[in-house]
Amino acid sequence: MRSGTTTRRRGSRWWRSRAALAGYLFILPYVIFFLAFRIIPAAMGLLLSLADYSLAGKVSVVGLANFERLFGDSLFWNALKVTAYYTVLTIPLSVAVSLAMATLCDRTLRGMSIYRAIFFLPVVTSTVMSSIIWVWILRNDGPLNWLLGLVGLPSVNWLASETMVIPALAVVSAWKGFGYNMLILLAGMMAIPSEYYEAAQVDGAGWRRRYFHITLPLLRPALFFVLVLEIITSFQVFDTIYVMTGGGPVRASYSLTYMIYDQGFGYFDFGYASAAGVVLLVITLAASLLQRRLMNKGQAA
């Protein structure tokens, strides 16, 4: 039973009917913009990675030379390392916080919608605005260090420390994004039928057993979804780094996305930057494919 327009006459050449023509016209503006500003640039990005394009506009095809240079560039490997380090820190932190907060919010309580709104607030606010405030918070003489001082811990110059800058950025990202993931997990939790919990309670299962044996297993799809979302967004982190550290100190936060921007708009080496962009594309695709593979395995189980 197909939805959609019904054909007037069986066997009429439906692709020429007026309805089909209207179909083409209705998607036309969208298709034009999509073609011009998404598909063509994506193709251009791939082609640019194989070329040398200087700002003077002279383009010359250089094959894989950009990639050769890239893989021999310690800056690139550093960027990959920085991005991986950042991702490895951010994801567990972010998922754990989101899960904890979703668990906390999975109850009926007066004012819950206000709490949820506050938790979601960082998500809807501008990354630039949040980052500027966090720069202040993480200052050597800022409130975080002041708080640490209160409990006798030493101050850390977070954003100027080569070792602590990435953990600090991970915390900022977790703060920024946990509300979104929390809502997704909460939706998953709310979808679990209460009969399961009731049956377990009748069997004498305590809070902990119910959580680990009912909630978490049934939450697996949602957790997966959140996990993959986090991986993809972590690899594309840019605004926070640009505003808070500019890739420093001493390239300690010089991520792959920052490298693409820097090579493209700092050094105007468009071909080289595009090659780095292609690497980012491959990583993103690999992550998505991996997710699909794992999801299917999970569902078959």
Added chain:
Amino acid sequence: MHVPLAVCALITFFPFWAMLAISVQPGRGIELPGSLLPRDISFAAFSDALGSDRIYRWAINSTVYALVSVVLVLLFASMAGYAFAKKRFLGKEFIFWLFVAMLMVPAHLTLIPLFILISEMGGLNTMWGLIVPTLANAQAMFLMRQFIQDIPDELIEAARIDGAGEFRLYWSIILPQTKPIMATLGTFVFLWHWNDFLWPLVSQRDPSNYVLTVGLNTLQTQETELATIMAAAVVTFIPTVLVFIGLQRFFVRGVMMSGLK
């Protein structure tokens, strides 16, 4: 149970509180915890920020960017979503999945080609050059299609029998039915544009064309008075909060639905 929730809420809200507290205490050096508990509130930093021509301009730019984009994105996405949901035409499936596949492409790969493209078209440093690349929003179209698919065919057939033409069908029958999704989607798209940073950064070189996010970032290095920076940040913050509070339930519903699908 209120205690842990309240503590978490306080921690989450703290950065915003700090921003507000600093913005109303211009000229005062930072002392902790004093700075976080404002004594003499003054809005001098705000009149500084809004009186400054450039910050005012940035706010206008952001507003135009966000509003125009929302209208156009919703228009194109609903038209295309309607076509994919209710019409049959050759190549429909292929085109649709091509669009969805492009979601995989990271923005940073298309950034430089877009820059070159818009530059060649003479669109750098123009509002249209800022807006136009953002109009083909795949998620918006996808959501529209999902929603419109659920609109009963009988409604459309009835109107068609009454003699309604194609555009009239779209405008008078389909669109009014999409009000709920329009609210949700409109909110998301508005906030996405209001908070957008990378493309405005790259496409607008002239400081008077900056949007608030880009301008705010330059203030960080140029402006020495922290209160003024925070005041400008508050200016970026207020519309976000207003839109959010007003349309919060659509947001929450939208996000939770995306997880279930």
